[in-house]
Amino acid sequence: MTNAPAAPIRVMLVDDHALVRSAIRQALEGPEVEVVAEAGDATDAIDGAIRTRPDVLLLDIDLPGMSGLAVLAELAPRLPATRIVMLTVSGAERDLYEAIARGAAGYLTKDLRPDALHRAVHAVCAGELAMSRRFAALAVAHFSASARRRSEEHTSELQSRLHLVCRL
DSSP states (O other), rough: OOOOOOOOEEEEOSSOHHHHHHHHHHHHHHHTTEEEESSHHHHHHHHHOOOOHHHHHOOOSOOOOSHHHHHHHHHHHHTSSEEEEEEEEOOOOHHHHHHHHHTTTTETTTSSSHHHHHHHHHHHHHHHHEEEEHHHHHHHHHHHHHHHHHHHHHHHHHHHOOOOOOOO
């Protein structure tokens, strides 16, 4: 008795450069990965993702029409089963933080090797995050500091209220 082969991972590519999309397609496609749609701008990205409902959406930040971060914010709540990974040239920390806050399942730069991209696609399908150790460390530090600030503000507010209550 043989096991049926697993269905391929369905991927959508969104980048405003056709040559980049072609290279990504070539790096990914095979028996385990099927590129089901491509888009070169924000409008086509949103329409295509809603129509095809891919397992993974590889999304550039710099797109005509609106930013990839805005596309992420639009699609993440509408397609909760689709794992959206930013694939960009931007190493800017603010883009990383915004992508994570808006629901990205990963943040990769385009300088990674094709085999690393292939592993990242599989990883996000398995529920993991796809990002370099450097980006992961930056994200943890940023969100930990943010949580500490909120906790300190909350504690300070509680202390002020308790002080007022005690004065009554």
